[in-house]
Amino acid sequence: MNINRVLWSCAEDALQSLGRSAMYTVVWQINKMDVDTTPDNFDIQRFALALQSLFGEGSETIMNLIYRNLCRQLEVKAEPDPALPAIERINKVLEARKMNH
């Protein structure tokens, strides 16, 4: 399983919560910030920075959705720790997955 592909599908689902049209335009603008959105090469760290640049603190909501989608896809329990930014929680999940492999 390519984890970048999984992360991209989680990000796509999260962005879709804004609406399909908004998702396309946000993805296009994120591409313009040199973030590769091809599923196999998707970089969640750069995506998080780009999203923050577009939405400010509001990006945290979308990153939280990505985190929840990721936990569901990898079948791990989501940790509701609001003090920790979503990208750090995503990184924790990814690290735990690496260690288990």
Add this chain to the structure above:
Amino acid sequence: MRYSGFNTASVQRNLVISLIVSAAISNSLIIFSGEDRVVFSNWTINAAAAIALGISLLITWRQKLGGLYGKTYAAFTIGLALWFVAEMLWTYYELGQGIEEPFPSLADAFWLAGYGPFAYHLFMTFRFFGKVSKKHLFIASLGAAIFLAQLTGIILSTAESTDTMALAISIAYPVLDAVLIVPAIAVLASLWRGRLTFTPWVLLSSAILITAVADSGFAYYTAAGLDGMWVWDLFYNTSYMMAAATLFWHNRFFVFDEKRVKKVWQQENR
């Protein structure tokens, strides 16, 4: 982070300049129209409301009803449609029937009904983006509550009218404005630093604040029986224009435009 997409800074600058120029022109029409002021103020406000409604309808048609933006912008369109009907009714009463201050009237029912969809738009957006800023929500709620308490005090202390219905409706507007201001400011606090989200939320929050000032002024003038109500038309007109500018931004940056994307791609790969 390097960004080579749409030039948001240039659109922001042009939008603000256009807004200032068009507000100056249309408000001048109201200020300097003399005896025809009632005609100019009615139709200037109607035109601004129609422009805002037109852009909103375009957005709803282009982005459909899916997702947060689909639902919230459809609600915004319904709110604007109700307010547009109210504006037209007001014009009918003033210009068609010759009633000087048609208040309260059927138009108020449409204005008050419009607050429902606007509240839906703001609270749904707040529920999505605003949960990280409970502190901001508290500050905004407190501010709105103080504003409301003071206003109600002023209105009640100066009221000469014994028309309870008119007084209740007068007070209802600022109260409902305060209800809208709370989520608007909370969302603005969350989206403040966003390249795409700063401009529309500053404009929308300002539009609601301007409407609140106008409604409070209108309520005060009505209760105190003062002349010169037309002054508040300048605020309503500006508020509609700011709402139209907010919608213009959303249409440009949040609704996917395949043709424009192709054009940008062609320019880059020439």
